[in-house]
Amino acid sequence: MEPLDPGRLGFGLVALDLECIHDHIHGSYAAMNWHETRDQSAWKARSQIIELAAVNLATGESLLLRSRPEFSWNDVKSAATRLFAEHSGHKAIVCDASLPLFAQLWPTQVVPFLQRAAGVTGKVVLIAHNGDRFDHYVLSKEISRLGLDMGRCPRLVSADTVATLKKRRLGYGHVQQLYGQPGSLALQQLYMTFVPEKQRAAGLQQHQALDDVRMMCDVIAFAPYLAPLLAQDIVMAAHGAEIPAITHAVWQRLLYPEKAKGKGGGSSAATDSSTAGTKKSGGLARQLMVWGDAWNWGHGWSDWWGPGDYWAWGDTDHAYAQPRAKDRANRNRRRNPRQPVQEESASSSAMHAPAPDAPKHSAEKVNWQ
Secondary structure, three states: OOOOOHHHHOOEEEEEEEEEEEOOOOOEEHHHOEEOOOOHHHHHOOEEEEEEEEEEOOOOEEEEEEOOOOOOHHHOOOHHHHHHHHHHOHHHHHHOOOOOOHHHHHHHHHHHHHHHHHOOOOEEEEEEOOHHHOHHHHHHHHHHHHOOOOOOOOEEEEEEHHHHHHHHHOOOHHHHHHHOOOOOOOHHHHHHHHOOHHHOOOOOOOOOHHHHHHHHHHHHHHOOOHHHHHHHHHHHHHHOOOOHHHHHHHHHHHHOOOOOEEOOEOEOEOOOOOOOOOOHHHHHHHHHHHHHHHHHOOOOHHHOOOOOOEEEEOOOOOOEEEEOOOOHHHHHHOOOOOOOOOOOOHHHHHHHOOOOOOOOOOOOOOOOO
């Protein structure tokens, strides 16, 4: 898939993950179900960024930054947090006095990366797994706490894979059946459940920021319903309205992100040459297989797909978008729809024609400027 000009979407598209440490007296080690306090916001409010990974899904440019916190290892008081840091390798980052502070990396590494991702649009959508409750929250908090210069930073809009699924699973039976079990939305659980074994990259480790980004990209590509629903949420957050051509272009990019390419940046930046996404045929084939099951369950797209959107069919290499008919009779006749003969696909029109003008009044989820 050719690199996608963010100008055609109206925003850049970046997958993000943060790793943090804090000096609060209480903390958590979720994998061990060890929570020293019910007030999770208390330690999150004192969290500082020690690792940031980001991948530009349109170009494949990747960024991996490590930074030391403003406090020392001896200041980490929580027993749960100390054990987690030792098991995840975060202790070594905290103890490395040669690393810069995050505030030093912001203007020299982070902002230039975001500028390249935004292109001429001046806007970047940051996708993070459980981002609303952690990554987006911590990044926004640190921007404010450190007084980081936002003058040259593009406008930041948040998107969250977990929030997308939670918003849908109560109202749509198919989504609830797949994602309704306790703990089923944890990144590692989703990765092991939905990403085929032959498609899993070797050696990925949890709580390593760039590895978590890779896992999230694979989950988005393979987990049923997630890519189109997330695309819908992204366009609504960025433009404040449903724009089918842009939604379809984002959907395709989520299924087939560009291969990750490293961007050098001294001792604090790491390069990456592995694949951040999945093979083209695998992602769409799995999506279409699951969507076919949805029809077999006796439900039309209008039972779970938002009004005014479109549905898709096709083989493993193409998907065609058509406006959904409004009446039930037409919907029943579409259980085995015919392939269009002379119809330009939405992905083609989105790639070769200017994107529709965005509304003047945006309903962005987060604006950190």
